Amino acid sequence: MTSRKQELESFIEDLTKAHKENLVSVILYGSAATGDFQENISDYDLLVVLRHITPKDLTDAYVAAREWQKMGHRLPVYLTASELKDAADVFPIEYYQMKKAHIVLFGKDILSEVQISDENLRHQIEYELRGKLIRLRRLYIPACNNAEKLSEIMVKSFSNFIALFRAVLSLHKIETPQTKSAVINSMAQHFKINPNPFMKILEIRENGIQSNFDAIKANELFTQYIAEIEKVIELVDKA
Numbered sequence: 001m002t003s004r005k006q007e008l009e010s011f012i013e014d015l016t017k018a019h020k021e022n023l024v025s026v027i028l029y030g031s032a033a034t035g036d037f038q039e040n041i042s043d044y045d046l047l048v049v050l051r052h053i054t055p056k057d058l059t060d061a062y063v064a065a066r067e068w069q070k071m072g073h074r075l076p077v078y079l080t081a082s083e084l085k086d087a088a089d090v091f092p093i094e095y096y097q098m099k100k101a102h103i104v105l106f107g108k109d110i111l112s113e114v115q116i117s118d119e120n121l122r123h124q125i126e127y128e129l130r131g132k133l134i135r136l137r138r139l140y141i142p143a144c145n146n147a148e149k150l151s152e153i154m155v156k157s158f159s160n161f162i163a164l165f166r167a168v169l170s171l172h173k174i175e176t177p178q179t180k181s182a183v184i185n186s187m188a189q190h191f192k193i194n195p196n197p198f199m200k201i202l203e204i205r206e207n208g209i210q211s212n213f214d215a216i217k218a219n220e221l222f223t224q225y226i227a228e229i230e231k232v233i234e235l236v237d238k239a
Contacts, residue, residue, distance in 0.1 A: 007071050008044060012105050014064035015048060022057060024081050025049040025107035029098040046076035047098065049110055053080050081110055088114050092121040093128065093167045100166075100176055118171060125167045126236045132160055133229055140222065147209065147218040154225055155205045158198070161229060168232060171239060191235055197224035 012026055030045030050057060058078065065075055079087070088095050099111050136157055143149035162180045165187050169176045174190055177183050180202055188195040200221055204213075 004044075007068075007073070008105075011046075011064060011068045011073075014067065015061065016106060018060045018064050019048075019050060019057065022050050022052065023048070023107060024051055025110050026076075026105045027098070027109075027111060028103040028105055029101065033101045033103050043074055046105075047102075048076045048078050049081055049084060049107070050078065051081060053078055084110060085114055088116050089120050091124075092116045093124050093164070096121060096170050097163060097166060100170070101178060121167060121171055122236060122239050125164055125171060126233065128164055129161075129229065129233045129236060132157060132164075133226070133233065136226065136229075144219065145215050147213055147215045150215070150218040150222055151204055151209050151213070154201045154222060158201050158205055162198075165232065168236060171236070187232070191232070193228050193231060194224065197221055197228055201225065 008028075015026055016023055025047070027047040027049070028044065029047060030043075032044050048061075069075065095111070095114055096116050099114060099116070102111055136153065139153045140150070143153055159180070162183050165183050166176045169183070169186055169190070172190070174186065177186050181199065184193075184195045184198045184202070187193045
């Protein structure tokens with residue numbers, strides 16, 4: 001039985017054969033690069049950088065991508081080298097996170113050449129936080145009387161908010177920790193955010209809900225979760 005590392009190495013080899021001289025870089029980012037990877041929960045986030053991308057270039061990757069998906073992995077992000085640099089103003093959060101923690105699996109470290117504006121970063125952080133808060137409120141209504149459903153909503157949104165909290169720390173020139181728990185503690189230390197609801201959701205994410213975690217407790221946790229997110233939004237708005 002092949003390991004995940006072997007699967008990754010095999011996929012990189014297949015990509016180099018498929019794209020040949022058109023391939024600039026293959027970069028691993030996300031939890032697998034930060035040391036926060038969780039088996040059966042996390043996935044490999046891959047960025048494939050080509051010199052040019054046409055439908056023919058994507059077709060070249062079909063066989064490799066098909067086998068990668070069969071192993072249960074999601075497809076990589078494809079960008080050209082010029083797109084990677086030109087899009088930094090519209091994807092500053094994603095780029096900052098990739099620059100902060102990534103592993104070059106093939107080719108050059110093209111992320112080191114990307115420049116990110118603080119104002120673009122602040123704007124996207126606020127946009128993403130407000131959008132995700134609005135979505136949480138909508139999802140809450142049909143789930144409010146069910147502890148399992150409400151827990152699922154919080155768990156599914158958790159990683160997105162942690163990613164945004166990393167961006168908040170970066171915006172304020174604070175060293176960004178890699179693990180989720182360390183990000184929560186750093187937010188609590190620097191911005192007086194209550195870490196307890198986030199730590200509880202992290203516990204549920206990793207271990208599941210306990211038998212005594214009923215709808216009342218789930219609602220209490222959700223209320224605390226929302227309140228702290230609103231504090232972060234206010235912080236970013238005033239940055």
